[in-house]
Amino acid sequence: MDVSVDSLTDTNTPFMPQKSPLSMKAQDLHAAPDRFDRPSGRLPTTPGTLWLRRLFVFGGAVALTIFGAEHINRVFNAMGVTALGIIIMVLFVVLGFWIALSFTSSLGGFFSLLSRGGLGLGIHRSGPLPELKSRTAVLMPTYNEDPERVLGGLRAIYDSLKATGKLDAFDFFILSDTTNPDVWLQEERAFLALRRETGDSHRIFYRRRHRNTDRKVGNISEWITQYGGEYEQMLALDADSIMDGGVIIRIVSAMERNENVALIQTLPVIIGGRTLFARMQQFAGRIYGPLIAHGVAWWHGSEGNYWGHNAVIRIKAFAEQAGLPHLPGRAPFGGHILSHDFVEAALMRRGGWAIHMVPGLTGSYEESPPSLTDVAIRDRRWCQGNLQHAKLLNTKGMHWISRVHMLVGIGAYVTSPLWLLFLLVGILISLQSHFYHPDYFGNGLTLYPHWPQVDPVQAKYVFISTMFVLLAPKGLSFIAMLFDRETRRGSGGIIGLGVSIFLETLIGGLIAPIAMLIQTSGILSILLGRDSGWNTQNRDGDAVSLKEVARGYWIYTVFGIALATAAWSVSEALFLWMLPVLVGLALAIPLAALTASRDVGQGFKKLGLLLIPEETTPSEIIKLANANERRRLDAQTSPERPPEEAFALLRTDPALLKAHLSALPAPRKVGGPIDANLLVGLIKLREAANVQAALKLLNRGEKAAVLGSSEGVALICALPS
Template sequence: MALSLDTMSGPSSVNSASDFLPPESPLVMPTQNLRQKAERHGRPFWSLPTTPSWLWLRRLFVFGGSLLLTFYSVEKINRVFNSFGYSTLGILILFLFSILSFWICLSFISSLGGFVSLLKHGGLGLGIKREGPLPKLTKRTAILMPTYNEPPETVVTNLRAILKSLQETGQASSFDVFILSDTTNPDVWVQEERTFLSLRKQPYAQNRVFYRRRFKNTDRKAGNIGDWVQHFGGGYDHMLTLDADSVMDGALIVRLTAAMEAHPGIGLIQSLPTIVGGHTLFARMQQFAGRIYGPLIAHGVAWWHGSEGNYWGHNAIIRTKAFAEQAGLPHLPGRPPFGGHILSHDFIEAALMRRGGWAIHMVPGLAGSYEESPPSLTDIAIRDRRWCQGNLQHGRILFSKGLHWVSRSHMLVGMGAYVMSPLWLLFLLCGILISLQSHFYHPEYFSTERTLYPHWPHVDPIQARNVFIGTMFILLAPKLLALIATCFDSETISKVGGRFRLCISVLIETLIGGFIAPIAMLIQTSAILSILLGRDSGWKTQNRVDGRVSIKEVTHRYWIYTAFGVILSIAAWSVSTSLFLWMLPVLVGLVLAIPLVAFTASRVAGEKTRQAKFLLIPEETHPPEVLKLVDEESKPLLSNEAIEAFEAMHNDPELKEAHKRALPPPRKPGEPINIPLLTGMIKLQESPSLQAALDNLTTQEKAAVLACPDAMTYITEKPLS
């Protein structure tokens, strides 16, 4: 077969109509102008119909209380360092402490609201009920599962559990499921198709599950969702967004959807995902912290966010009309890391919808929403690097016209989650410098002014101790409040091994987490420095599978943190024993970075704590029905072994024909020529066998060839080897 130039096109962004997709139902999604106020179409801006009463008073308590507590803390730290006159270092440390103190005070005051909400079994609103008969749905909702080079079996296992759980509600017919693939690995792509074809043969999935792969990964996940809205959004009133590791209970989905139907002014409702499925010590610590402390924090922010809530990118239901109308994201001027498409798009999408007069709510009081945690600090760091870049981009969006001040506060909090790390580091270094200055500087006790009283350079140790104790109390108070609230929940207590084991678990998590904190501080600080140097994070697949990490690899990654810890220890010890002891928690974490990271990434250590009944969560000891379904469905529909795409096409005629029908149309004259496809087709034609072709094809060429209908003939006719 001769090469045709018409086959060398760059494929369109989505599949053409095929067995994989329903008929298109387009919806216009205009790109938003951040320099102009949004068109709200008569919707109010300040007081929305679903805004809780007395919300302004709650916000006054949170921000007013935080400011008062910050002023008090700053006055105390001022007595420690500047009681006998101001110095440059003293003013700098006062400035840093002001920012850091407000950060932890805001968390503390917000947690007080969450504590009250938890004790009152709040966290709902909008007429949602935890129990009782499920409301009857009348509108259509799409469940969207974006995936990017994820193991297809894991994705489909979670979807099978969700579909079966929805089937049990009796209202499954109100939902369609879309697997939205941005996968670039050709073998994973073909395995996704193979797994999908097997899934849709199941009775509960027939005519209700669809698969779409984009051939151009424009704007990553945000672009994936946006493309779906523009091609299919017109057929659905709502869309439920998931991540590849998300699981949601069918009853929860129905209750959230019913709330959207009952309140046409709501644009988005965010659930509170519980982290489950952890096996390493690090993952089990993450899920324990999320399960015990997370509800208090989420109830707190929901308590004062009201109708100006936030969006976390998954496990949330969105009104499709509101999203299409207001959430079309522009590209920021300039190049990455600060320019280009918006990485942390979820915060911005929520802010833009709220700007357009749509309410954004969080309902942390409903159970049934789940996700997984990365298995190690290293995997968290890789994910955080991308989030850090995305959140710092928000600085360019912060002053966009028409945003609600609470939406701006979400962006500031997101930025602060990373900026606080270098500020803490500067604060520690300034403390050492002040101590060094007082140790080596020979003061002039009497000034040139006539006075009977000398100027004694002095850091008040009693005031310093009091400030330290007060700061640690405010920092740890949310954990203490969460522990108290959990102790009042007899059902949860019975599922986590009792109050004694719960208290020991909190102690274990706090101690190990405290030692890890300075390592995380340096990781985030290095990420910010990397971004300021202009380095883009790229788009990497998230590791969700436990894997052994060799000591050699950990040593290679973390020796620099140990070296920094040793240098800090020597500096602190050379100044004074008291300074060394004051910094000991930070120094221990850094010096022991290598064994700490290796130990917490261990599955054996995680299983030992589980067997000892520590760090338990209710979902682990008494799994809910939807998680039981995940376990039941964990037996894959097909072999879980990786498949080679050419071999699969050669041996499976059904897969090959379905794959061909889902490919984009041929190139039109004048369209760009696809160079990887051109070179890939030549290599495929000239190779005597598929194996010989595979030896010569790059990954990009292989993916391009698989997107060309003419290539299917070569793949079928050529021998495998």
């Protein structure tokens, strides 16, 4: 390609706007925060009855736990206290409080749903959209994602905001941490196409970091320190997020009216599921999710939480309080904070700002991983991040509810090995009972025997009561749907909804023991010092062969068979009691394969099962996103599909080449840090006979380095074909 690089360095469309720096420093977790004269104590947006709600939730959970513990004690310690009996009691109290807290919180959510709560802050579900007085930045971080897919979602948000007539209050930033050089150039091409299609080159921006320090935390923080001073709020998104323009405007307006609020979190509904697993996830999120979200919002009040995306954040509060330090020690417990969202919310609340959730608004969406395997990969990272929070529990000045958020996050993973231990101790107690022959007459000084007092009927009542408390949120969600005609009809009607809940509960129950072992193995690997790394999220659900599934899940089948053998050797009753767990483990391979299948997922959809209203009557923002997705898929199958390889893209698209050069960082100055990948990459380019030879010589790091250098790009363009 005979193109003069020097002639292409001018551009009239800069990738980023003028800088507007804002200070943001890491917080000292062991010192009191600087609240900048904001008063301590109750915040202006705190509900007046919040203390009663918390008393109901926590007091009710404690009462239920005590009640259950008293009855479980009759089952396992009826003949006297034993070591195994004490262990099972401790485990039951911990696990019992966990499910009791979920139950009492869901009761609060049930009251909130029936009373059409879940808003506050002066937000209205309908009516005229308020006027906006400030500017908001819409931030879309991305990391090695399909650019066409990501920007298709961002385009839907753009068009939705444009339809409201209030687009002028928003700017859009694609913040890339992509390390794959081919994806990087595809991102630039998609970004330029988005500008061209919208005719908007002064409101849509793109920046790729050449060193992705501290992952997403560093990505957002770097944007704030360079450009945050220009905006009052930022709308934090994920690569799979879409949000209705009207919803965005309502929560931005609420932020403007409530000066003490730092963050407003919406309830993202999962959509776009194609595999059976993804469809189960989106059904559960849509039917049970509102009850759960209304419940936590009901007792969180102004001490809410942050889920990392689909939330509007006051930039001043974030920059002032949410700078994250590195934790002492090495990964997995030390280093940068992985699950940053919980911590950022806690630090802003510590600094005197309110954090609110508004689950009563609809129009916020995300996607689900397509399979149990993909969830396990994501969960491994989340598990490490949540376990890191143990180091943050003693942060000075942190609100006690923020500490509860972190404990709940830790508990979400720690309970898996505890449930496993509970099952194993139960087997040991049964073994003890099977092989131990009691001495009914004690020391022989009495004529009256001491009969065993272990009551199987009492054990059955404890089991039934536990299952009732565990499954009650699903029942309450079904009852709430009876009062929501639109959602009920969109989910297949009463019968379709009821059958779908039954199927989701059945399949989810079979998967649960597999997930328990996956999370347990994740915790063990973290305790052994293994870092999770940073993996790209699979969102498409490509077909996986049965051989691959078997390779990943045979261990759970073997464990299930071993557990079944142990239970059967003790007693038939124990085997039958453990049957739900044993069946799920024994069928791990077919369950993982079936739930990862698109054909099975679409088969359920055709039968009218696991439906959600967003499928049957999609909103305008979903229609926009679906149309963009169809265009993406059509482009992928087009015979005129453009090249995907980075060198080919630059050599065949002069406009992209010009724009790419304009966005490159300044050349290294004498005395600056030396990039070994760049030095080696430049040598390989000079020695390559042609483009194909160069591609064979360069590794991924070297390829990215030469693409990030004007000298490297010049050599790429000069290579013979």
